[in-house]
Amino acid sequence: MEYLLNTNGLTKQYGRHKAVKSVNIHIRQGDIYGLIGRNGAGKTTLLKMISGLAAPTQGDFTLFGKSGKEAYRYLSRVGTLIESPGIYPNMSASDNLKLKCLAMGVRRKDEVSELLDIVGLSGAGRKKVKNFSMGMKQRLGIALALVGSPDLVVLDEPINGLDPQGIAEVRDTLARLNRERNITLIISSHILEELSKIATHYGIIHDGVLLQELTREELLERCSERIELKTDDTRKACTVLDGIGITQYKVVDPDTIHIFERLNDSGEITFALAQNKIRTLGITVKNEALEDYYLNLTGGAVNA
Amino acid sequence: MLNLIQMDLYRMFHSVSTWVILIFAAAAAVFTVSMANIDVSAMAEDPQYAQESVQEKNEDSSSEELQLGIYAESDPEWVSGNIDAGEMLSIQIKSGVLTLLCIIFAAVFGSADFKNGYIKNIAGQLKNRGVLAVSKFTASAVQVFLMMLLFTIFTFLTGEIFWGERFVLGAVTEMLPFLGAQYLLNLGFAALILLLCTLTKSSAFGMTAGILIVMRFSIPVYSLINRGIAEIRPSWNFDINKYMLDGNMGLAGINASPEILTRAAVVGAAFVAVCIALAALAVKKQDVR
Structure with missing residues (x-):
């Protein structure tokens, strides 16, 4: 490029x-x-x-x-x-x-x-x-x-x-x-x-x-409100998410999926995963502000 | 390069310091001629004082001792005879009073863009930012020329007012070699100050160093160098004063021999060439802060 x-x-x-x-x-x-x-x-x-x-x-x-x-x-x-x-x-x-x-x-x-x-x-x-x-x-x-x-x-x-x-x-x-x-x-x-x-x-x-x-899109994505799902099998989990109609998600690493819709449906998602014998290691709703994102990245308070 | 020269000339003519220093150059001419008039009147009123002045003049010309400070001595012959305009101008310029103003201008003008950070706006966009030193020197050369012109005009005008017909202008062409040599020496000073300001990023340092040199505080240093060289090569008869700006400034008067005037011009030109080359190199190599 x-x-x-x-x-x-x-x-x-x-x-x-x-x-x-x-x-x-x-x-x-x-x-x-x-x-x-x-x-x-x-x-x-x-x-x-x-x-x-x-x-x-x-x-x-x-x-x-x-x-x-x-x-x-x-x-x-x-x-x-x-x-x-x-x-x-x-x-x-x-x-x-x-x-x-x-x-x-x-x-x-x-x-x-x-x-x-x-x-x-x-x-x-x-x-x-x-x-x-x-x-x-x-x-x-x-x-x-x-x-x-x-x-x-x-x-x-x-x-x-x-x-x-x-x-x-x-x-x-x-x-x-x-x-x-x-x-x-x-x-x-x-x-x-x-x-x-x-x-x-x-x-x-x-x-x-x-x-x-x-x-900007990547930053907004990382700072936007989302469900952070940690599971032992992201591939199968994606199939389950598709099955329950969730399409706005992203696999960010081998154990983590970020879901950007139906933020109040954590229970339904865990239930669907359990039904398909997929372990849920953790599920939390995250909302990181830009400044928090920056602070987490640099590891400290902004000296502004 | 021409663009930068245009910029620096525009800046110079739009700077308050330029006009203040030109006014000071004119005022300095009026002041020094007035002091000479007071001196001449004092000699006319007190023959003993005139006698002492004659003795001092004779001693000065034969003695190798050099004075610290700024001195413009009046010729005792001016009491009764005609006052030569060229001689009057020569004495005033040799005193270094005009050079002091050149130094102040060079220090203020040369370091202004570093001081206020304007250089950051242009330095990065130049293919060779070393030319910044050349353009600043060119503008300074114009200013030094204007200062000398104004100083000369006001010296002549004030002399005419004080002494009327006794103040004889003489042939201007006879003054040109002396004025040319002094112009180059003053340019040498301006270039030296630009170099010092560029290296130290301090107008105060450049200005102070320049003033001390004009007031001959450099004599002890030159003395040490002369003695050191005399010990190494006694037959050489080396005198560093002959190769320095301040040393030549005091010698290159209107009645100086062509040899002295030529040497003064060469020393001035050499200082300009070396100092501007070094300043250009420093501007090119240093990061802009």
Whole structure:
């Protein structure tokens, strides 16, 4: 499968400390990839490496099908907002954008006004950035990342410091950019609920290690309400489930089946299994929230 | 590269610090010429003071001792005779007052994008981010040129106001070799400060180091190097001052020999080339924080 970006054992070491350990992420064109992790999990370091701001200690990445040094030539198609927005506080929002337009060789006259419009700052273009609220600065940071219409935009904690209305606006903006301009987005955050409202794919990183990559559907499935049935013969159990009209189920391992319908019929299911001489080792109704799922995976409270 | 130069020039002309430093350059010219006027008036009123100044001048030219700090000495001959505009400008520029402003500008301008993080917006998207150092230096070179131009104009204007017909402009072409050498030396300082700021990510370090060098606090270090080399090769007669920016700045005046002016220009250009090459390499190799 052709990925827009995939990393191959990407590692970053500072002294003896490995901030990112052999990470392999896979992002396709049009994805909104949510990178979830606690503070200090290695999100920013990973994003810096794939943005060309930090050199990997080991490993490399493939970008637009090109790998090694050739991939670095395509970084001009990658817009970034890493950590807090990097802006000149004594300059206006327009001037900050104009600077990047000049640096990138973007000569289109309307570029600055269009970008300000996209991020909802069209009325504040002439205002000095030092007088901006945190949310306005974040939005300007996103606009800077969009200069030159990049194909991939890397946003590190873009909703940091935003109020609920600001978060919703940024989320809508990003979703619109993805939908209308087919911009692929990588968004890191430790606010899982927010990320879950927009991301189509997820990567969960912890202590520099990528624990899991999954699609939105997979995540919802794992977090949705379900019956978790543990039995000694899943093959026969599936036949029994079919027999009693249950079709929405999934065998997740040799002993476990997740059933996503008729959640109140645990008794009927156990009875049917017993009738067919299949032992029920355990049957429970589970409803795991996204945050619980993340905590179970990383083994602790979120340091948000 | 041209895109980045355009960006840095745009940033420079839209930065408050650029205009503040240009105003300071003009004010410095007015201030130093005013001080020279006070000095000339004092010498006119007190013949003994004038005599002492003549003695000091003669001692300075023969002595190998170097002074710490910033000094602009007035010529005792200015009391009764004409005041040569080129000589006045030469004394003021050799004092290092303009170089101090160049250093402050280079430190502030050169480290601004590191400080506020703007570099994160562009560094990743450049094929060779080492050119960032070259573009910043190019913008600094324009600023240094403007500062020298403004300093020269205001020195001449203030001299004209104070001394009228006694203030003689002379042939501008005669000033060009001296101004060219001093321009290159000031560019050398700007490049050195850009390098220090790039390596240390600290404008304070670059600025302080530059100011100390201009105020000749480097003399003890040079002395040690000279002595060390003299012990190894006594016949060599090596003087590191001849190959340093600050050493040449004090020598490359309007009346300096072509040999001294050429050496000063070469030293300035060499510092520019080496410092910018190293700064470009550092920007390329270092991770952007």
